[in-house]
Amino acid sequence: MSQPPAPVRQAPPDYERSTSSRALAGTSVATAVWWWPISGVVQQADRALLQPSDHERLARIRTPARAAEFITSRARIRTILSEVLDVPPDVIELGRRRCPCCADPDHGPPMVLRPHTPLWIGISHTEGCGLLAVSDAPVGVDVERVRTVRTEELAPVALTRSEDGYLRTVPEGIARERAFLRMWTRKEAVLKAVGIGISTDLTAIETHPRSVGTARVVAGLPGAPHTWSVSDLSLPGPWVAAVARHDGRPGPVALHRAGARLLPGVASAGRT
Numbered sequence: 368m369s370q371p372p373a374p375v376r377q378a379p380p381d382y383e384r385s386t387s388s389r390a391l392a393g394t395s396v397a398t399a400v401w402w403w404p405i406s407g408v409v410q411q412a413d414r415a416l417l418q419p420s421d422h423e424r425l426a427r428i429r430t431p432a433r434a435a436e437f438i439t440s441r442a443r444i445r446t447i448l449s450e451v452l453d454v455p456p457d458v459i460e461l462g463r464r465r466c467p468c469c470a471d472p473d474h475g476p477p478m479v480l481r482p483h484t485p486l487w488i489g490i491s492h493t494e495g496c497g498l499l500a501v502s503d504a505p506v507g508v509d510v511e512r513v514r515t516v517r518t519e520e521l522a523p524v525a526l527t528r529s530e531d532g533y534l535r536t537v538p539e540g541i542a543r544e545r546a547f548l549r550m551w552t553r554k555e556a557v558l559k560a561v562g563i564g565i566s567t568d569l570t571a572i573e574t575h576p577r578s579v580g581t582a583r584v585v586a587g588l589p590g591a592p593h594t595w596s597v598s599d600l601s602l603p604g605p606w607v608a609a610v611a612r613h614d615g616r617p618g619p620v621a622l623h624r625a626g627a628r629l630l631p632g633v634a635s636a637g638r639t
């Protein structure tokens with residue numbers, strides 16, 4: 368994991384100009400989400416796309432599995448953004464917005480620092496799967512692998528009374544764990560769209576689990592709640608995922624597998 372940083376090529380100055388999205392602008396799609404599989408085996412081509420800041424992060428990751436998840440995801444993110452923003456992948460510089468709660472520059476939502484773009488991004492990765500959301504407004508995504516979850520222990524600290532009541536109607540076992548994770552991903556996606564992450568009382572955020580597909584969820588900074596449109600994402604594997612967008616202009620969501628060709632005007636919630 369301690370390889371020397373790959374050399375950084377200098378970008379021509381015109382990449383500094385504000386660039387709009389080839390994939391989103393001029394289409395009916397306001398938000399696009401890409402997913403990719405993560406095998407645990409690192410491709411050299413993916414490692415070559417890492418930038419110095421990525422190597423610093425990588426040096427702090429303790430397990431090979433998490434390191435592979437990080438390398439694969441950074442490579443996919445750079446490649447997708449390179450196509451969306453129409454610049455070479457090594458021009459893409461990722462960073463963080465200031466935390467909207469405490470203004471700390473280190474733990475706010477992710478953003479594209481370079482090239483300059485008005486687009487917002489959201490990132491999530493878990494065992495076997497990564498996600499990138501790109502939107503023309505604040506956006507959050509979360510993906511969780513379906514697994515054994517101690518729902519009895521977590522429900523009191525994570526669910527509203529109504530969500531807890533719903534969970535008890537779901538048969539114990541994998542169905543209940545999946546139902547819990549669906550509510551969890553809706554909450555985490557919303558809190559990432561707000562920009563604060565899981566730093567608030569989760570039992571105060573109602574995700575309306577009986578609403579199938581899309582729900583309106585209220586969350587925000589203390590004293591400034593906002594309504595978000597949250598859509599479940601249907602991934603072809605053992606994962607549960609959701610994307611949260613500003614409720615004012617949610618528009619359709621396009622879901623792509625990374626590497627699939629970008630199509631202008633793809634259908635709402637379509638999968639490529």
Ligand SMILES: CC(C)(COP(=O)(O)OP(=O)(O)OC[C@H]1O[C@@H](n2cnc3c(N)ncnc32)[C@H](O)[C@@H]1OP(=O)(O)O)[C@@H](O)C(=O)NCCC(=O)NCCS
Pocket residue numbers: 466468469474475476477489490491492493507508509510555558559560561562563564565566
């Ligand atoms: C952000 C957080 C929800 C990530 O959860 P996770 O399940 O560990 O990881 P995920 O894979 O789903 O998401 C990770 C991605 O979330 C994004 N992220 C991190 N902080 C974020 C924030 N505040 N808002 C939105 N997205 C954020 C990052 O892009 C990160 O990916 P990267 O590190 O590869 O760039 C979690 O780490 C958290 O809540 N942290 C605490 C945030 C905090 O301290 N807030 C204090 C406010 S004063």
